[in-house]
Amino acid sequence: MTKTDVSGLSQLGQNTAQPTSPEEAQLERVPAGHAGTDYVVRFTAPEFTSICPMTGQPDFAHIVIDYIPGDWLVESKSLKLYLHSFRNHGAFHEDCTIDIAKRLVDLLAPKWLRIGAYWYPRGGIPIDVFWQTGPAPEGVWIPDQGVATYRGRG
Amino acid sequence: MTKTDVSGLSQLGQNTAQPTSPEEAQLERVPAGHAGTDYVVRFTAPEFTSICPMTGQPDFAHIVIDYIPGDWLVESKSLKLYLHSFRNHGAFHEDCTIDIAKRLVDLLAPKWLRIGAYWYPRGGIPIDVFWQTGPAPEGVWIPDQGVATYRGRG
Amino acid sequence: MTKTDVSGLSQLGQNTAQPTSPEEAQLERVPAGHAGTDYVVRFTAPEFTSICPMTGQPDFAHIVIDYIPGDWLVESKSLKLYLHSFRNHGAFHEDCTIDIAKRLVDLLAPKWLRIGAYWYPRGGIPIDVFWQTGPAPEGVWIPDQGVATYRGRG
Amino acid sequence: MTKTDVSGLSQLGQNTAQPTSPEEAQLERVPAGHAGTDYVVRFTAPEFTSICPMTGQPDFAHIVIDYIPGDWLVESKSLKLYLHSFRNHGAFHEDCTIDIAKRLVDLLAPKWLRIGAYWYPRGGIPIDVFWQTGPAPEGVWIPDQGVATYRGRG
Amino acid sequence: MTKTDVSGLSQLGQNTAQPTSPEEAQLERVPAGHAGTDYVVRFTAPEFTSICPMTGQPDFAHIVIDYIPGDWLVESKSLKLYLHSFRNHGAFHEDCTIDIAKRLVDLLAPKWLRIGAYWYPRGGIPIDVFWQTGPAPEGVWIPDQGVATYRGRG
Amino acid sequence: MTKTDVSGLSQLGQNTAQPTSPEEAQLERVPAGHAGTDYVVRFTAPEFTSICPMTGQPDFAHIVIDYIPGDWLVESKSLKLYLHSFRNHGAFHEDCTIDIAKRLVDLLAPKWLRIGAYWYPRGGIPIDVFWQTGPAPEGVWIPDQGVATYRGRG
Amino acid sequence: MTKTDVSGLSQLGQNTAQPTSPEEAQLERVPAGHAGTDYVVRFTAPEFTSICPMTGQPDFAHIVIDYIPGDWLVESKSLKLYLHSFRNHGAFHEDCTIDIAKRLVDLLAPKWLRIGAYWYPRGGIPIDVFWQTGPAPEGVWIPDQGVATYRGRG
Amino acid sequence: MTKTDVSGLSQLGQNTAQPTSPEEAQLERVPAGHAGTDYVVRFTAPEFTSICPMTGQPDFAHIVIDYIPGDWLVESKSLKLYLHSFRNHGAFHEDCTIDIAKRLVDLLAPKWLRIGAYWYPRGGIPIDVFWQTGPAPEGVWIPDQGVATYRGRG
Amino acid sequence: MTKTDVSGLSQLGQNTAQPTSPEEAQLERVPAGHAGTDYVVRFTAPEFTSICPMTGQPDFAHIVIDYIPGDWLVESKSLKLYLHSFRNHGAFHEDCTIDIAKRLVDLLAPKWLRIGAYWYPRGGIPIDVFWQTGPAPEGVWIPDQGVATYRGRG
Amino acid sequence: MTKTDVSGLSQLGQNTAQPTSPEEAQLERVPAGHAGTDYVVRFTAPEFTSICPMTGQPDFAHIVIDYIPGDWLVESKSLKLYLHSFRNHGAFHEDCTIDIAKRLVDLLAPKWLRIGAYWYPRGGIPIDVFWQTGPAPEGVWIPDQGVATYRGRG
Ligand SMILES: [Ca+2]
Ligand SMILES: [Ca+2]
Ligand SMILES: [Ca+2]
Ligand SMILES: [Ca+2]
Ligand SMILES: [Ca+2]
Ligand SMILES: [Ca+2]
Ligand SMILES: [Ca+2]
Ligand SMILES: [Ca+2]
Ligand SMILES: [Ca+2]
Ligand SMILES: [Ca+2]
Ligand SMILES: [Ca+2]
Ligand SMILES: [Ca+2]
Ligand SMILES: [Ca+2]
Ligand SMILES: [Ca+2]
């Protein structure tokens, strides 16, 4: 049975203060087991919120991240705190989405990563943003993110 | 963190009169960040209506637009106003759908764009129109639009 | 174990010609077992069609009938043939629905009966018709018919 | 078999101009058959639009009307044209909904009527308006309108 | 913590031969705990099949049984075997459904019982049968059986 | 803005008699605009009925047709009348479905066409028939027809 | 046609700063038309977030408010701003929910009001809070809020 | 219009005894029309039952079969009787599924065939079996079978 | 703003050992605020497991508890640990469900409480258990638990 | 008709003690029939639970396993007991999932295998783990696992 090495972590199992900006947040990683095995890890974060940079009004999104680990796994508590840190951060939908994905790519050097950000409607029209680092490695299984298209009322 | 240049816009953050025809509507654009990154932006517009050119009766559609930005992003408020401007415009379903897509293509010169228009039934039989500028660039992630097929009653 | 008396039937287990009008159709009945027991029988007929009396064009409906037997059960093959007999019959939605229900009431003298007719949309607006002979007898269990409301597209 | 008297109608089977305001629209009625029978007629209108009186922007609603006829049925083509006539009419959601219902009550003197208006979200928060003329007569069957609650994304 | 007395059972925890008819099947009971407490037990049996008494062809049903125990609970393994025993039994839908319910009523003398039998379509029209022993005791909670109405295709 | 040439049509905008057989029905076409543009047109017909050639009993189907126009569009009123003309026509499910598709192929010489016919169950087992003229041209977008598989009850 | 008096409002049609706490937020009202008519107004707010008073971590809820107006309607823009103002407010789920409802009751003196707050899961177990001012007036139509119960995964 | 040759059939339009084992059942075929046309025929059989070879207890499955005809179509009544003949047959899920498929392959020599068998849970864990004769011929349209994955309760 | 008194709690904010049986588990309570206000608190526990007392095999259930507080609220961390404590406890479904409810009734003396336990299928037939302490107090709003009925496969 | 050789099994048809750890559990296999036939067997296990190695609290998952047999089938009762054996086993989600898959790979030497593990949320963010042994053999049919993405509330 496999055992993950958690010796390098500073936040797991601690009472940790909420980071107040994405820059301040500490995104942490642990060594990935099963080194020769290309599997997918999916995080689903339906509790994401940031600020509209033009109006100061809150924006909301449902975010799903899929990745194939290289040498590292993201530690899930630090990911949660990182996503919370956008709470008072102002950014356009397209920029905010791509910035989150690129921070993870910098930290993890994954074999592959994609992000789907499903923003709540403004003006009756929601924006979705979809990005992946490139085509998935051949032969790896990556299910649909399965978030329904916006459909108004009725 | 990325910052979008909005200096060239005339409608965002303004009180803007409703344009009364597609020709009058000003569809605007901003420079796209993340220049080397091929991601998809999806707009979902469930509140679309126009006029039947034969009978003058209202038509309704649910419209979804996906595109991969080149140098430009469409500014979302101007897109909303543009879609509103079809309110008193008469056109066949097929023409109207393709006209919207082509106006966006002219403005944005996107790497790729598609439109799905799901029209309300007339005579018991709805029409859907689907178009894309061509095959998507390899390795870009573009989810299904996920709008359910018409199914009558029962 | 209960055994139904089928001696009075003329169509069941026979090759029977399709009746060509509601008047011609023979709706048959068998004696109901479990005489002192008030239970509900539901027939669901999603394959109903008739003719518009103004234009001659076909109309379609999904029909659900619930009843509490008195002394009689409707024989299900004869009910099927009766519903088929509207195929070339012209009638308004409200009339057609109530006529079906009243024919069953005349045949069966049920303790209670209701009909829900869910017509396909014409001009963008479907008509549903709901009728019951009166309040249900106390203490009898009658579930919802559970046909979804029409919702257009998107 | 029942036959509806359509002699008093002016619009059915005619090419009829679109009315341009609710005041101008002619809502018509026909005598109801099955006089002693209390049944429910449901109209589902997912294609309703009006104008916001403060901003001039379009509003959308999905409207469902249920009624128990007294001496009159509303003629369905005239109802369609009446609902279309709100297209350039400005009104608050609450007023618009109740006004439609009261116009039908004045025309039909129904035994009972209710309206459910499910407006599209503005500012992230939709408004629904529900009204009925009073408790339904005892023993009449009136199914749920079955329109889903708004739920945002994700 | 409550402990059920299973001393009177002959089939539970045994390898038991399949009964070949409803008459042969041994439906067993255990004393109910919580004597003064009126709660509902629901069994859902989507694996039910019997034989058409006219044609010898198989029929299928989805059956849901709710009851409020008096002094007895039905033992669930014996219920399963009893339902299996209809596999080669011929009966009309209405009779078969009511017979099952009455056998349980005879065994258990429940405070209340109902059965919903949702038969697969024959001739395009399925039959549902609903029965309860009488109105439920006041103040007992009995949720919907929640089986969808048949709707054909599309 | 594009304008469709309707000069060759004989039925549109006319009161047209219902054709009484597929042979008699006049399926009409108009020249397609946007000659160099490969888009998909979908017709959804949940109101289809024909006759079983062995027993004379009615059959029902939900039919969806997708095609990529070449030089011609099918005129939608003539398609509706053509589908209505099967009302008294006897044919096996497989033949009927392929015959409809081939008639359209003969008329339109489309770049591509497919048909999905979802027949209502007979003997507890529905038949679906799926056909396309060949693989779709590369780079054209064609969503799923999205009709649910039959599932019986429960 | 009815006209709402908006003369007493200070925020509608203005650029209004985001209030930073519930205390600071100005909840406004307008006189209700249709004085003798008891109808229900429903607000659905799927974008609600506040702060956990113990941990400082964000909480999320989906909130639905139904009320029957007395002399006043709540102005919807001020309601939106009021709900936004909980963004940095710390409160237990039960307290927060009841506080929102009571603030509306104080402002509007409605004939009746209820609130449903559906909080996101913590520790695998979500909490819902439901409150109403008392039984609804007789004969008023108040549909279910229709928010699905939490169901975990799978 | 196409006409199927049914001269070689022995069961269609006859009263036919139920076969009592798969070996005894007569699976019949008719010549396929549209010889050069590769289309798919789907049979959906939610009414399948067999016997566990270890315990003698009944098993249930929902079975979907897709095939592309070569020179032959399976006659649907004989297919129904063949599936019924497993009623008293004992076999493991994997064997039973593959045996059905191979019998059809032997009879029809189809261009391609697949079977999906969705068995009801035993021990809390259902087994699904999926097989096809090989990759589908290029350019043939074969929709998903669309049967939901099992998910237990809640 | 209301403040809950947490001074009597021994487990909240502590690292607490998992209790190994229901008897050992400490279910705790806090004083309820809003003494004169009848509202409902719902706990949803899709992560419940216990042991079959006859075979030692694991059982699973999805459990939903609703109550109207009297003087006490159950502390949610202690409830979680209490439910976890059934992990190695053997009990029949009916007993286990009622025992959980009664332990809460003893601790809280609520104005009203109900429990719905939706057990995973055994032998193809799941058991649901529903209980409430009595009819709900008049005028309190208690939505459906909304857990779907079991339906097998297909 | 095919017959599986079960002579090598030690647990099937026996009363078998629950294994208390994955190491202790005996995962068994039988020879696969239909040797030259590449089909897929799917096991769906919504009743999985293990222990968090950091906190000792229970974790839950919904697990789906698909494989193409080589010379061996896994015996389903032994698979059930193996999955039960994680009940008191502590492991991270990623490790636990991959360990299960690799144990099956070691036992069966399948032509291909994949596992999808859908863990219940912790800290608002669930983790899914997806792995397959490599690309599926060409021409084998492997449907989606079809487990819905997590979506929070509302
Ligand atoms: Ca909207
Ligand atoms: Ca709609
Ligand atoms: Ca229509
Ligand atoms: Ca897909
Ligand atoms: Ca209900
Ligand atoms: Ca919104
Ligand atoms: Ca929505
Ligand atoms: Ca959500
Ligand atoms: Ca049938
Ligand atoms: Ca249908
Ligand atoms: Ca089923
Ligand atoms: Ca959680
Ligand atoms: Ca309801
Ligand atoms: Ca089971």
Ligand SMILES: [Ca+2]
């Ligand atoms: Ca579950």
Ligand SMILES: [Ca+2]
């Ligand atoms: Ca798929």
